[in-house]
Amino acid sequence: MWRRVASLSSFISSSSSSSFVAQTASRLNTWESLTTGIPHQENGVSVPKEKNPFITFVLGGPGSGKGTQCIKIVETFGFKHLSAGDLLRREIASNSADGAMILNTIKEGKIVPSQVTVKLIQKEMESSGSNKFLIDGFPRTEENRVSFERIIGVEPNVVLFFDCPEEEMVKRLLNRNQGRVDDNLETIKKRLKVFEALSLPVINYYSHRGKLYTIKAVGTEDEIFEQVRPIFTAFEVCSASTMILQAQ
Numbered sequence: 001m002w003r004r005v006a007s008l009s010s011f012i013s014s015s016s017s018s019s020f021v022a023q024t025a026s027r028l029n030t031w032e033s034l035t036t037g038i039p040h041q042e043n044g045v046s047v048p049k050e051k052n053p054f055i056t057f058v059l060g061g062p063g064s065g066k067g068t069q070c071i072k073i074v075e076t077f078g079f080k081h082l083s084a085g086d087l088l089r090r091e092i093a094s095n096s097a098d099g100a101m102i103l104n105t106i107k108e109g110k111i112v113p114s115q116v117t118v119k120l121i122q123k124e125m126e127s128s129g130s131n132k133f134l135i136d137g138f139p140r141t142e143e144n145r146v147s148f149e150r151i152i153g154v155e156p157n158v159v160l161f162f163d164c165p166e167e168e169m170v171k172r173l174l175n176r177n178q179g180r181v182d183d184n185l186e187t188i189k190k191r192l193k194v195f196e197a198l199s200l201p202v203i204n205y206y207s208h209r210g211k212l213y214t215i216k217a218v219g220t221e222d223e224i225f226e227q228v229r230p231i232f233t234a235f236e237v238c239s240a241s242t243m244i245l246q247a248q
């Protein structure tokens with residue numbers, strides 16, 4: 001299977017997205033698990049590989065444009081979008097037992113205990129009927145990351161990092177005008193500190209794991225999406241080709 005994917009990358013080397021496709025083909029050990037359908041051993045139990053979801057984590061500082069780009073990714077590639085922040089805000093709005101704690105944490109720009117956030121994500125994943133997820137604003141900390149791996153039992157296939165200068169992020173947040181309790185300068189400053197101290201190490205972790213795609217998050221929304229598009233196009237091309245090869 002690996003040989004076939006490698007030859008695929010040279011076959012399409014003349015396409016406009018060729019470098020991404022080649023890069024993607026070289027990362028396809030995870031993708032292969034989605035498409036081969038060959039049972040593999042997991043904790044001693046044989047599990048059909050095609051049951052694994054395809055997971056993309058969407059990371060970046062506050063106001064870097066994660067939510068904005070997720071809408072475009074969903075429109076073009078049909079993922080189920082799960083925003084950790086939106087799920088937490090929904091808990092506040094529904095007056096759940098954790099609502100007051102979550103509201104205070106968000107106002108302070110701090111991070112909600114991982115168990116709470118991962119359970120919300122898990123519930124949405126299970127009820128979605130989808131197998132392709134964009135998980136936006138998560139993991140924000142090493143604790144988030146480890147908790148997801150422990151509870152959900154899988155690692156992401158792709159990690160997008162929207163890399164944006166602080167000054168631009170602050171400007172965007174102060175103009176967002178969506179009535180968010182954390183869109184004020186005091187909370188924004190705290191969120192930026194938390195991002196640097198707790199979220200950047202997670203981004204570095206995925207860089208070392210060879211899963212990170214860094215997007216320069218300046219310019220128009222469309223210009224930024226043109227950096228994102230080839231990443232998922234490459235995965236789609238490789239997936240379709242693998243299915244054709246299997247059918248032969």
Ligand SMILES: Nc1ncnc2c1ncn2[C@@H]1O[C@H](COP(=O)(O)OP(=O)(O)OP(=O)(O)O)[C@@H](O)[C@H]1O
Nearest residue numbers: 061062063064065066067068172175176219220221
């Ligand atoms: N490329 C862009 N140029 C200018 N403004 C943008 C751009 N992308 C997004 N915005 C605007 O910046 C604000 C923040 O964007 P968005 O909500 O997508 O960021 P985010 O990374 O999801 O932030 P948060 O972490 O706070 O949820 C929004 O008002 C959005 O319309």
Ligand SMILES: Nc1ccn([C@@H]2O[C@H](COP(=O)(O)O)[C@@H](O)[C@H]2O)c(=O)n1
Nearest residue numbers: 084085105106109110111112137138140
């Ligand atoms: N994994 C997460 C994600 C978010 N939070 C809290 O929600 C706030 C808003 O998140 P956005 O993704 O919408 O920016 C964030 O500042 C945190 O307080 C969290 O705790 N854990």
Ligand SMILES: [Mg+2]
Nearest residue numbers: 066067085137
């Ligand atoms: Mg957002």
